Amino acid sequence: MSLSRLLFLICALAIVACKSPNGNAQHEKGKYSNHLANESSPYLLQHANNPVDWYPWGETALAKAKNENKLLLISVGYAACHWCHVMEHESFEDTLVSKIMNENFVNIKVDREERPDVDDVYMTACHLASGKSCGWPLNAFALADGRPIFAGTYYPKEDWISVLKQVLKIQKESPEKLLEYAEQLTAGIQQNEQLAAPTGADDFTKNKLAGVVDNYLKNIDYKKGGRKGGANKFPMPNNYQFLLAYYQKYQDKKAFDATKVTLDNMAWGGIYDQLGGGFARYSTDQEWLVPHFEKMLYDNAQLVSLYSEAYQMTKDPLYKKIVTETLAFVERELTDKSGGFYSSLDADSEGEEGKFYVWTKEEIETIINNEEQAKIFCEYFSIKSGGNWEHGKNILHRTKTDAAWAKKMKMSEVELFQSIQSAKEKLFKVRAKRVRPGLDNKVLCSWNALMLKGYVDAYRAFGEKAYLEIALKNGNFMVDEMMAEDGRLNRNYKDGKSVINAFLDDYALTIDAFISLYQVTFDESWLYKAKALGTYVNAHFFDEASGMYHYTSDLDPPLIARKKEIADNVIPGSNSAMGRALYYLGTYFYEPELINRAKSMLSSLSETLYAHPQPSFYSNWCRLYMDCVNPPYELAIVGKDYERLRNELMRNYLPNAILLGGKDEGSLELLKDKLQEGETMIYVCQNKVCKFPVTESEKALSLMD
Secondary structure (H helix, E strand, O other): OOHHHHHHHHHHHHHHHHHOOOOOOOOOOOOOOOOOOOOOOHHHHHOOOOOOOEEEOOHHHHHHHHHHOOEEEEEEEOOOOHHHHHHHHHHHOOHHHHHHHHHHEEEEEEEOOOOHHHHHHHHHHHHHHHOOOOOOOEEEEEOOOOOEEEEEOOOOHHHHHHHHHHHHHHHHHOHHHHHHHHHHHHHHHHHOOOOOOOOOOOOOOHHHHHHHHHHHHHOEOOOOOOEOOOOOEOOOHHHHHHHHHHHHHHOOHHHHHHHHHHHHHHHHOOOEOOOOOOEOOEEOOOOOOOEEOOEEHHHHHHHHHHHHHHHHHHOOHHHHHHHHHHHHHHHHHOEOOOOOEOOEEOOEEOOEEOOOOOEOHHHHHHHHOOHHHHHHHHHHOOOOOOOOOOOOOEOOOOOOOHHHHHHHHOOOHHHHHHHHHHHHHHHHHHHOOOOOOOEEOOEEHHHHHHHHHHHHHHHHHHOOHHHHHHHHHHHHHHHHHHEOOOOOEEOEEEOOEOOOEOOHHHHHHHHHHHHHHHHHHOOHHHHHHHHHHHHHHHHHOEOOOOOOEOOOOOOOOOOOOOOOOOOOOOOOOHHHHHHHHHHHHHHHOOOHHHHHHHHHHHHHHHHHHHHOOOHHHHHHHHHHHHHHHOOOEEEEEEOOOHHHHHHHHHOOOOOOEEEEEEOOOOOOHHHOOOOOOOOOEEEEEEOOEEOOOEOOHHHHHHOOO
16 A cells, blocks of 8 residues: 555545544543553543553653564643543543554553644644644554654544554555655655755845735734634734734734734634633634633733733723733633643533533523523623524624623613623623533643733733732742753643753743843843843754754754744744744843844745745744844833833833833943933933933833834
8 A cells, every 4th residue: 555545544534533523432431550640741641541551752662662563653632632532532441442552552642732842743744644734632653763654633433443453454464665654754754844044134124024914914804803714713812913013113004903803803702701711722613703612821821912912002991801801710720829820721521512611591591580681691692592502502702892782782881891790790600610621730831931921911011910929920930840050941840740851932932931020020030040041042952054943952852853843823933932032132131143143043934934825824933023124122211210110111012122120220231321310211222222311201102113
């Protein structure tokens, strides 16, 4: 059988699988124990009692496969993944399936959130094998040395058995074919996302960036927000952070409109938890109505930052409401007493996706117990007798502004708010008694950095001291539990254990978070911690040949490919995040070589950026591009009244400025000779060139273009 024929079979089975879940597994959960029992990952522990003899990723499993001349079967997922649970129930808890797997393969379970490096290798194999997008669960077959022979996603039980038997048939009858498949896929993985070496600094210009933005805006759904086309919509916060910053600088109204329509419709939609706050991972439709109900820390962290920045620009009370409710959700459900933030909430409860969040109209009317109030609530949130979703259930969502609703209902906005809020509180109390979705309570470094930044951005926008206190507690937690004295980080933390060496995104996003903490405290220790992290990354991740950074440290056991993450996705890519981190470290510490390295990284990617029909996959690179075209202002505030002036300035939307200062000049070169006896002065500088100092924040803002 040819590689293409085998891959066609596997991909065809995967397509059937997504449409026809099968619930006929022999369910014997709890009878067995495998090699996952001592792991800390909640996802791995979910499989610790499967009859499948799972191993965690590591040398033990790889050596076993080599010694026994068996193929690896690598199954990758995460705790909040709905279809991962379905496949576990149908196949991995089934004694017939597990017998085939145990006798013929060395079976490895991987938590993609703990080991994104492993996931990336085999996800790339899946993309290469299918020529299409792939998802989780990801199921890959590989030689004992880790080289994949093919990979697919979710399969119903009978199809999965067919896949297993087909692989074994090829192994028995044509083992040389497996080596051929492995060589082809491995070569493709190693060549994936390779960039040419940098040839020098690009001529970064406003006009070239405008061309990129034009391509950007062609893909926007200006009616409902988000990207047009396709079945699903993802929030993609960094896209709109870029467009908001672009509008602020160049007053391109289409960029603002694209952002506002997206933020408004997400806030009104079912993707947002209208009762408890917080966003689901994505919408399964073009209206933002039906979410995939899992709630991820990284989405909510970035959306807090985005809505906080949008509030700074627009002062729209809807955006403040979203931030306030989302942070209340994070504090209530995703915050550990140590100060760390948990990873996610499952989509399922009681084995049913979304059950925790949805309602019948009759339930709502009974709970509210006030005919007029229930009528207002049901109209406001588009509740229908037959349901607006499946099985007669309703997802709370809205379609109009409060002003429009108040006018339609002949109420004041205050009266409308009071009625809706009262009804929401009644439903929330009842919902709190339901069986809750599963919690993934591991703490991940990069995701915590994003959430820390979210709290800082909310503090900047609203001045709530509790937000700063939570951010500082999390920052100190990361330093105490996840950072070594030499600047090395760990990826994970749970139950007092932090055991996985960190990856590039952990460093880059933590640098950004620590710089953000400095800007709202002027405590230089955060800047120096950020600098130590940058020094460590340059020593252990940098690739001289490409001018980019590897995703893994040179201290990590090698995989079949040492990959570089170039594109941005639902989280900014680690190289773009590192490029921006270098730019700001170089600015704060007056180290031009760091800024030049960031520019060189961007230069390597610029032709792709100019030509790509969907530059939203490079949104964080676009933010770096803006800094290269228009270097950020350095707002230095020095003197005894620095806190008041800093706080006044940071209430404004300042995407093209950094804050620094204190009651004295501190240790930064940029603050040297700026203290004036008996005065608190604001210096507006750019490229180390300062305008005449002023004593009022409004005057400082007027000195910026």
